[in-house]
Amino acid sequence: MxxxxxxxxxxxxxxxxKKLQDLSGPAFNWLSRLDPMQWCRSHFRIHSKCDILLNNxxxxxxxxxIDARDKPIITLLERIRYYIMLLMATRREAMEKWAHDVGPRVFAALEKLKKQSA
Known part of the structure; x- marks a missing residue:
């Protein structure tokens, strides 16, 4: 797949x-029912969907x-390392407050799906 x-x-x-069909007929049948525009690169639209060239x-x-970009490479890399360590630490602290093994938004979505299927 x-x-x-x-x-x-x-x-x-x-x-x-065709290879998938030879390998697993049920998997091929299930996948054939899905719209390939939703999951396969060969069927994706090629026109631009956004005029923003860079992501957030x-x-x-x-x-x-920005304040470290004009520094020597070692200093720049050290500041990037410090920034990423700080970012990871603050996110870890936030995750420790979660009531479940997944984030609150993911948990809410799973609960909504569970209620719909019941």
């Missing part, structure tokens, strides 16, 4: 689906190291 999902052309996708993670990271 992973090979079919990663395929970037329709012929490649069809070849991988990149922007946030660049902002966090």
């Amino acid at each position: 992973e090979a079919a999902a990663r395929s970037t052309t329709i012929p490649w996708f069809q070849a991988e689906m 993670i990149c922007e946030a990271f660049n902002k966090s190291i």
